[in-house]
Structures are given as C-alpha cells and as structure tokens.
Amino acid sequence: MIRVLLVDDEELVRSGLRLILEASGDIAIAGEARDGAEALSAVRRLRPEVVLMDVRMPVMDGLTAARHLLAESEPPKLIMLTTFDLDEYVHEALRLGAVGFLLKDTPPRELASAVRTVAGGQAMLSPSVTKRLISSYADRAPSRAQAARKQLAALTGREEDVIRALARGLSNAEIGRELRLTEATVKAHVSRVLAKLGLANRVQAAILVHDADLA
Template sequence: VLEPEPDPPKLGMLTTFDLDEYVHEALRLGAVGFLLKDTPPRELAAAVRTVADGQAMLSPSVTKRLLASYVDRAPSRAEAARGQLAGLTMREEDVIRAVARGLSNAEIGRELRLTEATVKAHVSRVLAKLGLANRVQAAILVHDADLG
C-alpha cells in the first residue's frame, strides 16, 4: 500500500485525446492540468509553470465543455425551489402560497376556513420544515418555484 507523499508532485496531463472521460479521470486522480498536444509551444511552457505552481490549467476546449456540463447538470432555481417544497402537505402548500401573496394569518384563516391559531401553527411548521427564518423567505421560495 502506497502512503501519500507529504508534498506530492504536481501532475498535468498532455494528450491527443480530447475525451471528457479522460479529463474527469485525470482530475479525479489529482491532475491540476489537462492540455492537448496541439497546444502551442509558448502556451505549453506557460502551462507547465502554472501546473508546477499548483494552479489549474485546462485547455480552452476542455474548460468550455466542463463549464457547459456543470451548467447542464445544475438544477434551475425553479427546480431547486420546487424540490425544497416537495415535502409539504397539500394544506401546508396552500398556506405557504397564501403567505407568499402577503396575506396575514387571519386572512389565510378566512380563505382556507381555518382558525388563526391553526394557520399560525401551519406557518411555523412550514418555516421549520423548510429551514426558513421568516415569511419573506417563504414568499421568495414560492416565487422562485413559480408557484405564486
């Protein structure tokens, strides 16, 4: 079993293969650079110095694809908000939508035919369930989820 070096060498990969799986594996194994062999000599020399300093250096085409893949995988703000709201009961969702419309507990109670105390309990439970500090945060979440 190999023990990690206290100060491991900096690793950059130079290859003709512009394949995402090679990039991902090289980075996963600790490479801080990934360049293609068609990199101009001056840029290659600069990249070697950059990698030796422990800084990241990726071919522009690799950087562009990695960023695009990250953006494609990242959930949209609406999807993330809807995911956060997914654990609510139908009644809790009704209450938080009313909160998002700016209604008071008394107004929500009249609209949903609940006592004000019951509405207050629902609001408190929803805020706690969602990890929110106040009604404004709840309204923003509902708005982000496009449920308002």
C-alpha cells in the first residue's frame, strides 16, 4: 500500500481526495493536515511516502512547508495541489524538489495514477499539464537564461538531446524511440544528466531547459 498524507485547509477537499484515493485499492491515507505547520508535524510522525499538499493555506502555506519538507534528509515525494491562478508558486515548489503537481479538478483515475507514479520514483511531467504550466510561468530573465545555458554546456550532444526530449514531457520509452536508443540506455543517460547537473529529478531538469529557452 502507498501511504499518502493529505494537506488542505478545506475539509471537503480532503474528504473528496480520501474517497478517490482509498477507492483505488492500493493507496492508504496515512493522515490529514489543515496547513503546512500541521503537515510538517504529521510527516515526521507518520512517515508517508507521498504528500499531496495545497499551495494556499493559513498558518503556513504550501510553498513554505515544501521548503522545509524537501530539506529533510529523507523527504517524502511531494505533489502540489493547485488551481491555474497559483501556478507561479507551484513552479517555485518544483524548483525546490517537488515531483509534480495536480490541478484540483484532476479526474479520479489520473489522481491515483499520479500518486503511483511518484511513489515509484518518477516525476510527473505530463505534456498536457506540467510542461505547459512550467513554460508559462518560467522566469526567463537574461541572467537566468545565461546561467542555465552555462550549466547545460557541461552535457554531451547526446545528453542534451535526451534532456531536451525530457523537457517536452516524453517518457524514457518515448525518448528511446525518438533517439533510437534502448530504454535502459535512456535511463542511464537521464541518471547521468541529473548527477552531472546536480538536479534532484526530471522536473528540475525540464525547468532548467525552459529557463535556457531551449525547449
């Protein structure tokens, strides 16, 4: 069972998420929290694998809580919940190391699938949602773009091909088909790229490509 902590100041939202996820059969709700401060305490007490957390909450907002959670030695996988008007905050959360985000109107099947995806160690980078929103809110100031390009210059030509495809939201299998590589080879390239660039996950890699305006 995948143990999930739900963090949202609205009880109705938490109840809905609980019903959807528990109906999946392989996801258990480890606990609930009403704000970021409660979430920090609950994570340390309950040790969930995945935290599903809203961005805007009283006492401590989701972004502040994310900064604390992701600084832990063994942080849980973090998915931010948001609406379109809050995406600039989610973009910052992704920079901190969150593995993705969901819109609050995400269909039930996709919600459960997203939890399984991040619990399995993969970042959520869907071309239809994540890539578009990262692209929309990425800060492409000249200084940031220049710094991003300088960082990417450390990659080989093949590694750059892989990270560009990754930034478009392609899976390892899709990247392999496009670049005519085996899935195992793509996986090795992705791991090497993340290590070389000092990045935590695929989402941070995609953000770096967008910052460099190379996507």
